[in-house]
Amino acid sequence: MKADQGSAVQSYSIWAQPSGVLANRLQTEIDHLAGLTNEAPSFLPHVTVVAGVEGTEQEVLQRATEAAAQIQKYVIGFESVSYGKMYFQCVYMLCEPSRPTLAAAAAARRVFGKDKGDHYMPHLSLLYSDIQVAQRAQIAEALQARLMTGTSTTANPLPEKSFLVDTLNVWLTPAGDKSLKSWKLVKQIPLH
Template sequence: MAAAQASSYSLWVMPRGPLADKLHAEIKGLAGRTPGAHAFLPHVTLLGGIHTTQADVLQRAQQLAARLKPYRITFDKVSYGAIFHQCVYVLCATDGDIMQAGAATREAYGQDPSSRYMPHLSLLYADISQEERQRMAAAEQQRLLSGEQPLLAGEELGVDVTSLTVWETEESDRSLASWRQLAEYELTG
C-alpha cells in the first residue's frame, strides 16, 4: 500500500456576507482587467505552503481552531509586492490578536512561531510590472479605503474571524482551477 502523498495546503480566514461579496466583486473586476489573472475568494492567509498529508493538515487545523479565540482583523492600507501571490493586497493591522493567531498557526505546523507574518487580503494575483502594481495599489487605496466615498467604511473596515478554512492550494497552479476548500472549523478557544 502506498503512503499518502503530501500536497500543498493553506489555512485561510474568510470574510462572510456583504463584505465578502464586495471584496469578491473587486477581485473579479481586477482579474478581468489584468491579462493572465484569475479571480479567487477573498481571504487572509494564516499559513500557506503547508506540505503534508490531507489527514495531517485537517487534524492540526481542527486542533488549532479549538485553541484560537474569535478575533477581529482590521484593514490598514492597500499595498503591493513583488511576487505572483502578493501582487496587490490590503494590509491588515498587526495588532496582538492577528499576530497571536499567526504565531499559533506556525507553531501548530512545526514552524518558528516568531517567523515573519504579514497579514493581508489579496486583491490580485498576477505577473505584472512593479510600476503597474504600484499604480493599481494606489487606485485601490483610493477606491477602497481613502477616497471621498470609500467602498469599505465603518464595520466593513475589518473582518470578525470566527472560523478558519483549510484549502488545497497547489502553488504551481496559476489558473487556481485546482484550488478547493476541504474544511471549515469554528474557533472555540
Template sequence: MLNNIFIIKFLSFLGFIAIFLLFYSILTVPDPMQNVQLNEADTNKTEVYSVWAIPSEDVSVRVKKLMGGLRSEFGGPQFEPHVTVVGAVRLTEEEARDKFRKGCEGVKKAYSGTVEKIDIGTFFYQCVYLLLHPTNEVVEASARCCSSFGYNSSSPYMPHMSILYADLTDEEKKKAQEKAYILDESIGNLSFQISSLALYKTDTEDKSLKSWEKIEEYNLS
C-alpha cells in the first residue's frame, strides 16, 4: 500500500516537472518575428555619410606631415587628407553604398587638383585648409556625385583640403596659417592626382572623429 502511494506521488512529481519544463520552453523560445524586426531596424538605421576625393599616396604622406605639425601646436583630431566631394548626407548604409557606386561610375577616371593658397575658415571643419582651383574636372566630379546623392548645397562648391580641424580664435587661425607655410613652403602651389573616391561615415556631431570610418573606396582608372 505504501509502495503504491509512493509511486503515485513520484509519478505526480514527474508530471509536475514535465509541465514546468513545457511552460519554461514555451516562454524561453525566441520569437523569430522579433529577430526579423530587429534586423529590419538595423537595416533601416540611418547615419551621416560623405564622399571624399583621396589624393595619391605620396601627396597624402606629405600632407599628413603638415597636419601633424599643426596639431602638435594647435591641437585638433587626426583625419585622412581628402577633398570633400559630397557633404554630410543622412542615409541608410545600403542607400549610401548604392548612391556612391552610381556617382563613381559617373566620374570614372582620375583627375587633378591644384592648390591655390592656404586659407582659413569660420568653423571647426574648415579651420585651416588648402583652397583648390575650381577647375572643370574638380567641379564636375563633385556635381556628378552630388547628383547621385540628391545633395543640394546652400552655397557654391568650394573645393578644399582641410589640414586642421579645431575651434580657434581668428588670431590663432592666422598663426596656424603662417605655421603651415613655414612647415611646407611650397604647399601653396601643390598639384596632385586624385586617384580614388571614398565613402565615409562622418557624424558631424562627433568632433573627436572616433566614430568616423571608411565604408567603401573606388579606385579611379
C-alpha cells in the first residue's frame, strides 16, 4: 500500500513572496537569467524565512500556523544585488536586515527548531546556478546598475524596492532537486 504524500516525511520551506507588479518584474528577471544558462531553472520570487524543514505535511502546516500566529505583517526591503558561492545563492537581492524581518525569521526558526547554527541572511534569489564566481559577480554588477541604481544603458529599475509580507507560504522543496520540478505550494497562511 502506498503512503499518502501528506503522511510521508518530506522537506519543506517557508517563504515570504512579493505580489503584483513587483513580483511580475522579478519573475521576468528570474526567467531571463534562467535562459542564459542551460541548467538554470526558473522559480517564483521569494525570500526564504526558514528552509530544510522536515516532517509530514500535517506536522509542517501545524508548525507553520503556530509560527504565523507569532508574526505580524511586515515589510521586506531590498538593499543591493549580490552573489554567493552556493547553487541556491548564485545571484540574489540582499534584503535589509530590519528588526521585523529578522524577528519573523527568528520566530519561524524557533518554532521549527532551526534557531541554532547558521546565520540568517534575508535575500531574494534571482539565479540558481553553478556558474563560475567571476560570471556571478559580472551578472550581479549588471543587475545592480539596471535594477537598483538605474545607471546602466539598459536601466529598468524595480517599480518598488520593498514589499509587504502578509502570508507565510509553505512550499514542498525536496532536498537535492535542482530542477525544482517537485517544488509546489502547499498552503498560504495569513499573518495578522
